[in-house]
Amino acid sequence: MNGSKVAFLSVLSNTFVVLLKLIVGIVTGSVAVISEAIHSTLDLVASLIAFFSVRISSRSADKTHPYGHGKVENISGTIETLLIFVAGIWIIYECIHKIVNPTDIELPYLGIIVMVVGAGLNYVVSRKVKKKADELHSVAMKSNALHLLTDVFTSLGVAASLLLVTITGWTILDPIIGIILACYIMREAYKLLKESFPPLLDARLTDEEEIEILRIIEVFKERFIEIHDFRTRRSGPEEYVDFHLVIPSSMDISTAHKICDEIEHAIKIAFKHAQVLIHVEPEEELLKNQPQTH
Template sequence: MNSSKIAFLSVMSNSLLVVLKIVVGVFTGSVAVISEGIHSSLDLAASLIAFVSVRISKKPADKIHRYGHGKVENISGTIETLLIFVAGIWIIYECIHKLMNPEPIKLPFLGILVMLFGAVINFIVSKIVHKTAKETKSMAMKSNALHLLTDVYTSLGVAISLFLVNLTGWYVLDPIIGIVLAIYIIVEAYKLMKESFPPLLDASLSEDEERVILHIINSHKQGFIEYHNFRTRRSGPSEWIDFHLVVPSYYNIHKAHDLCDRIEQDILRKFPDSEVLIHPEPESERKETSHVEDYT
């Protein structure tokens, strides 16, 4: 099943849960259940964004977008993260209002049943989405998987709160647990923002990823003198890697090109979705360069 179909599966499951949670929340009078309905509606919006962005990011490069459309996924991930922030703040606001004006909850077991059902559905779908995100290195899908997984935890939390309210009659437990869950949502959103936003500013790949790339380059050091201007960045599911490679002045164009090809192929084995650009320079030209950045 491809990523577009997985994203659509998330849209359908969230649509069902939004309707169930909001209807049951209004009927029972539980602010925690209504908050979960709002949370799921943001999950639905996130799933729609992921569905659209995954389809757009797969488009090949064109005359306007020479580097492809991969960053659409990073934009999507950032928007989804902002939606999680909004959800967390809104839930806290509603819970504080309910904390100051506690009200009895009607048929709490109906709310518990819906929460448990939603938790099971979202757990299954989140695992499927997360697996696809890892396979495709899709930031939009990864963000969507986090949305779904946080919904699992919050749904379970609401189910527990409704059970305790029914057991003790302490109606303030409903908004208190809602606030705790909202804080958890905001913290998770912050973590995701740190991953989805930097690529929009062309931040480098992680230190571990760059270390792997540099090790591959150095494994061919018998064929070149040095390299410099090493740069990396991420665009959606793809890595972009470029650097200048200084080769002996007696190399002809074919030998230099063959060396670059071998290095590129080794990098592609580790990073199959990457775009690698190697600029070969003769030793004599390198000696005239005033600014040196040596990564060897």
């Protein structure tokens, strides 16, 4: 199953879960269930964004976009996380309103059943989406998987709150747990925002990733003199790597080209979506640029 089909699967599951939670939330009068319906609605919007962004970002580079369409995924991931923040704020607002104006919950066991069913469905789909996201290095699908997984936890939390309300009769537990869940999903959104937004500003790869790339290049150190001007950045699922490779002045172009091909191939084994650009410099250029000592 390709990325688009997996992303569409999350659209279908979220549509079903949204309708189920919304109907039961209205019937039971539980603000936690209604908050979950709102949360799931934003999950549905996020799934739609992920679905279209995956299709667009997979397009090949063209005349207008010579570096491809990868950043569409980062834009998508950023929008999705902002939607989670909106959901969190709205849930907190509704919960505070419920604390000020408490109401009884009708048919709590119906709400519990729906929350557990929705959690189970989204858990299965989130595992599939996460697996495909890791395969494709898709930040949009990874964001979508997080949406689904947070929905699992929040749904189970709401089920637990409804059960406690039923046992104890303390209706205030419903909005209090709703606020706790809202804070949780906003915290998860912040963590994801730190991953999806920096590539829009061409931030470099992580320290671990750069160290791994440099380690790969170092394997070929006996065949070149040094590297400098090493730079990296991410665009959607792709990593961009470029650096200057200093070779002996006596080395012919064909040999230098072969070394560059081997280095590029080695990097792409570890980073399947890497785009590598190597600028070759003869040793005499390095000596020319070194400061003169007297």
